[in-house]
Amino acid sequence: MTTPSATALAVPRRPWTKGRIATHAFLAVMTTIWLVPLLYAVLASLRDYQYTARFGYLSLGGFTFDNYVTAWQVGEFAQKFLNSAIITIPAVALTLFLASMVAFVLARFTWKFNIVMLGAFTAGNLLPPQALLIPVFKMFQSVEVPFWFSESGTLLNSYWGLIAVNTGFQVGFCTFVLSNYMKALPKEIYESAMVDGASIWQQYWKLTLPLCRPSLAALATLEITWIYNEFFWATVLLQNGKMFPITSSLTNLSGAFFTDNNLVAAGAVMIALPTIIIYFALQKHFVSGLTLGATKG
Amino acid sequence: MTTATKAPVTGRHRKARMSTRDRVTVALMVLIPTAVVATLVWFPAIASVVMSFFDWDGFGPFSEAKFVGTRWYTEAATIYPAFWPAIQHNVIWLLVLFFIATPIGLLIAVLLDREASHTKFYQTSLYLPVVLSMALIGFIWQLMFSRDQGLFNAILGTTIDWYGDPKINLWSALIATSWRHVGYVMLLYLAGLKGVDLALKEAARIDGASEVQTFFHVVFPVMFPINVVVLVITFIDSLRAFDLVWVINRGRNGLELLATEVTRNIVGEAQRIGLGSALATIMLVISTVFIIIYLRIVMKEDR
Numbered sequence: 181m182t183t184p185s186a187t188a189l190a191v192p193r194r195p196w197t198k199g200r201i202a203t204h205a206f207l208a209v210m211t212t213i214w215l216v217p218l219l220y221a222v223l224a225s226l227r228d229y230q231y232t233a234r235f236g237y238l239s240l241g242g243f244t245f246d247n248y249v250t251a252w253q254v255g256e257f258a259q260k261f262l263n264s265a266i267i268t269i270p271a272v273a274l275t276l277f278l279a280s281m282v283a284f285v286l287a288r289f290t291w292k293f294n295i296v297m298l299g300a301f302t303a304g305n306l307l308p309p310q311a312l313l314i315p316v317f318k319m320f321q322s323v324e325v326p327f328w329f330s331e332s333g334t335l336l337n338s339y340w341g342l343i344a345v346n347t348g349f350q351v352g353f354c355t356f357v358l359s360n361y362m363k364a365l366p367k368e369i370y371e372s373a374m375v376d377g378a379s380i381w382q383q384y385w386k387l388t389l390p391l392c393r394p395s396l397a398a399l400a401t402l403e404i405t406w407i408y409n410e411f412f413w414a415t416v417l418l419q420n421g422k423m424f425p426i427t428s429s430l431t432n433l434s435g436a437f438f439t440d441n442n443l444v445a446a447g448a449v450m451i452a453l454p455t456i457i458i459y460f461a462l463q464k465h466f467v468s469g470l471t472l473g474a475t476k477g
Numbered sequence: 478m479t480t481a482t483k484a485p486v487t488g489r490h491r492k493a494r495m496s497t498r499d500r501v502t503v504a505l506m507v508l509i510p511t512a513v514v515a516t517l518v519w520f521p522a523i524a525s526v527v528m529s530f531f532d533w534d535g536f537g538p539f540s541e542a543k544f545v546g547t548r549w550y551t552e553a554a555t556i557y558p559a560f561w562p563a564i565q566h567n568v569i570w571l572l573v574l575f576f577i578a579t580p581i582g583l584l585i586a587v588l589l590d591r592e593a594s595h596t597k598f599y600q601t602s603l604y605l606p607v608v609l610s611m612a613l614i615g616f617i618w619q620l621m622f623s624r625d626q627g628l629f630n631a632i633l634g635t636t637i638d639w640y641g642d643p644k645i646n647l648w649s650a651l652i653a654t655s656w657r658h659v660g661y662v663m664l665l666y667l668a669g670l671k672g673v674d675l676a677l678k679e680a681a682r683i684d685g686a687s688e689v690q691t692f693f694h695v696v697f698p699v700m701f702p703i704n705v706v707v708l709v710i711t712f713i714d715s716l717r718a719f720d721l722v723w724v725i726n727r728g729r730n731g732l733e734l735l736a737t738e739v740t741r742n743i744v745g746e747a748q749r750i751g752l753g754s755a756l757a758t759i760m761l762v763i764s765t766v767f768i769i770i771y772l773r774i775v776m777k778e779d780r
Contacts, residue, residue: 203588207599210585214603217656220628221617237631278510285507297511299776303768304518306709308717310736311757311764314743314750315524316517318535348517351510356775380499384506409610411720416744427610430724441619441626448616452609459608463601466608470664 218452225445232442247446255429255447256422264408264425266339271346272403276396278347279354284384286355287362288370298359305352309412316345320417337419345417346407354399357469361395362388398469401462405455426451522761529754549755557752559741563733566647570654570734571715578655579711582662587692589663590670604664606657611720618653619725643731650721650732658714662707669703670696702774709771716764735760 194200224237231242251257282301286294320335330338365388373383389396414428421429430447459466495503529549533542553560585603589596606614621628622639630636639649673696681691697704719736722728728737735756742753 200592203592204595207585207588207592207596211599211602214606214656214660217617217621218605221620224620232626237626237628278513281506282510285503289503295776297507299772300519301510301514302775303772304514306713306764306768306771307518307522308713308736308760308764310717310719310739311525311760312518312521313739314528314753314757315521317743318750319521344513345517348513351514352518355510380495380502380506405608409613411610411612411723412740415723416740427612430612430616441623444616445620448613448620451613452617455608455610456605459605467604467664467668 221445221448221452224442225449227442229440229442247442248450251443251446251450254443257426257429257447257450259422260424260426260429263339263423264427267342267346267414267425268404268407271343271350271407272400274343274347275350275354275403276399279351279399280358280389280392280396281384282351282355283358283362284388286359287365288383288388298356301352301355303352305349305356309349313416317416332420336417337423339423342413342417345413346410350403350406354403357399358392358395361392365391395469397462398465401458401465402469405458405466408455525754525757525761528750529758531751533750535748535750545751549751553752553755557738559733559738560756562731563735563738566732566734567715567718569647570651570718571712573651573655574658574711574715575708578658579662579707581655582659583666583707585659586663586666586670589667600663600667604660607660607664609657611654611657611718612724614653614657615650615721615724618649618656622649640725641730646725646731650725654718654721658711661710665703665707665710666700669700672703673699702777705770705774709767709774712767713764716760 224232225247226243226245228242228244228246232239235241282297286298317336320341323335324333325335325338325340327333330340332338335341335344369387369391370383373387378387408425409427410425411427414425418424418428430451528539530544530546531539531542532545532548533539585599589600609617619627619640624630624636624638624641627639629639637645640646677695677699678691681695686694717736718734719728719740722732722734722737723740726732728734728741739753739756739760742749742756
């Protein structure tokens with residue numbers, strides 16, 4: 181308490197006034213209401229269907245782990261999680277790579293078209309994907325690719341098409357965030373790099389990218405979550421249910437799960453788990469990434 | 478080598494001094510990503526608009542398609558049965574997010590910001606739904622809303638079909654979507670509130686303004702950029718709402734939305750490219766207005 185840093189940091193003890201108690205009470209109630217659906221999903225997933233069908237959901241008992249085993253097998257979750265990885269990992273890597281290149285050039289050089297380019301990239305991310313569906317669908321249907329490339333023979337119904345469309349949609353947001361970050365880097369670093377004879381590519385790859393690690397980490401966290409959660413493009417561009425990523429598999433499963441909500445709950449918990457783990461493990465990155473993009477100005 | 482680098486490196490000369498290899502590098506670094514975005518985002522956007530004025534069966538070459546003027550727009554507004562319900566549902570969606578979910582998110586953010594300490598748990602829990610996909614949220618709320626196995630009916634002792642009854646399923650979907658929207662708005666405003674200069678609040682307090690007055694007359698106006706961002710996000714999210722209603726019942730029976738109708742006209746039983754493109758164009762026009770507002774705010778510094 182006597183050290184200067186401690187006194188500077190010490191928050192004055194505020195009394196528990198009526199207003200503060202009311203605030204905490206309100207927040208506690210809201211939080212509880214917000215957690216009910218999630219906690220209830222976990223609870224339902226742990227219960228035997230026969231038991232809840234007989235005694236109702238307000239009863240207690242009939243706890244089991246079987247729903248998880250059954251949902252994993254019936255839903256072919258191992259395959260679906262693998263599909264999600266096949267789509268998400270390349271899409272995120274490609275998005276960050278393409279976005280960081282444009283952002284680098286936009287931040288490094290001052291051109292007339294900078295603002296137009298940045299605007300065009302950022303706007304693309306905000307367009308409703310459904311409004312682009314018909315041309316994308318027809319375009320992918322008409323692009324014929326060799327069978328070793330895609331079993332369907334076209335970009336429709338192939339992972340390549342889905343990775344491409346996810347990348348195309350996310351590049352805008354990442355370009356916007358990264359170019360803001362890169363503009364804040366001191367210009368002098370490039371001058372000394374040029375004195376050393378570094379090429380543009382070396383300046384980008386060896387100088388700028390390592391300095392952008394914090395924002396790249398934040399964006400990677402966000403993009404993994406977003407593309408993993410992506411539902412629309414996967415559902416409409418992949419017609420073969422076996423190829424569906426885990427997020428889109430739920431619709432196909434709801435038929436099989438029709439009468440058993442406990443099984444649906446187990447499936448939902450398993451699908452939610454990766455994003456929730458990412459959120460808790462990388463909360464700082466997650467929040468900073470989101471606010472980086474949205475609150476500048 | 479040393480002689481060449483002796484000249485002071487100034488910003489003005491930087492471009493002129495670039496080697497051919499560097500020029501090619503820069504060009505490729507811009508052109509490749511631009512080509513990707515142009516092919517997958519901007520070309521389809523323009524194509525949607527063009528196709529909405531043509532009668533194309535989707536199989537022959539597009540050059541043989543017949544120009545039909547505004548026929549698809551007229552048909553959408555007069556014959557297509559899901560058009561007006563979809564518009565109405567999108568508007569209700571927007572109104573609920575705007576007048577209910579967004580203010581709740583703002584209120585929570587203000588309270589969290591004011592309390593400052595011991596709020597980590599509230600913050601984390603309220604934000605949790607935002608990391609889940611809308612499709613998954615549809616299934617999580619099914620556990621609440623299901624007619625035979627849902628928690629709501631078990632507690633209320635009713636047999637309401639929350640997701641199925643066309644009179645109420647839109648409201649059920651709105652509860653589920655608000656569950657997520659509140660957390661998102663809360664996070665954005667928390668960041669915005671942290672950016673408000675404490676001296677401003679202090680000055681207002683010294684002038685004798687109450688806390689509520691300070692908020693509405695000082696803090697809220699100062700957050701203008703974030704207000705616009707939240708407004709735009711609310712509008713655009715209402716316009717592109719899709720996943721949730723698609724997992725509930727593929728957007729039928731009281732859950733029609735513009736996004737589901739566009740989708741239905743291309744992946745449904747019958748392909749109606751012209752009509753679907755007309756609906757898509759309507760979405761594009763509305764979103765463009767908000768995108769322009771958004772860009773003007775977030776890119777203010779760059780202008």
